Amino acid sequence: MESLERKNKPLRVAITGPECSGKTYLAEQLAKYYKSCWVPEKAREYLPALGRKYRFDDLLILSRLQMEEEEKIVKSCQGLAVFCDTELINIKIWSEYRFGKVHEEVIRNIEHATYDFYFLMYPDIPWEYDPLRENPDDRLELFALFEKELHQFRKTYYVIQGSFYQRLHDAIYQVNQLLKVKQ
DSSP: OHHHHHHTSOEEEEEEOSTTSSHHHHHHHHHHHTTOEEEOOTHHHHHHHHSSOOOHHHHHHHHHHHHHHHHHHHHHOOSSEEEEEOOHHHHHHHHHHHHSOOOHHHHHHHHTOOOSEEEEEOOOSOOOOOTTOOOSSOHHHHHHHHHHHHHHTTOOEEEEOSSHHHHHHHHHHHHHHHHHHHO
16 A cells, blocks of 8 residues: 555655755756755754754754655645755764764654655765855765765665766666656
């Protein structure tokens, strides 16, 4: 029954990786290409609205907001796929890297995530300043953590790298393969 239900839902693709690795650009471009939907990263609106430095518990709240936004967009999307500009492995790594710990709820939600596929963004594009970005010098180290987590949680993924054109081209090819399998 569930496999039949999943066939009628849009393909759900998580785009993850270190900061400033092209996640937002790829999510927007894929949604545009497929005339479909994308889920923005909630941290972009949540963190500036705090009016203070974020704390450990803010990341749990942020994870819940991200999941709520994603579910809302998935339910309303009429397209073939939903492209998620981040997911909870990102919050797990961020929490461990910044605070040395992570909420168990975040881990449970990663284990039960229903993404059909992950794109892991390689940080081979120039880092650009943004007030929400904190790690200009350790993106390769963070990339390795993302890859380790994807393996640990047994997630199916593909590494996206190269120029913006190459990234989009490779991602479209991978999505087309996924859509063929889903039909």
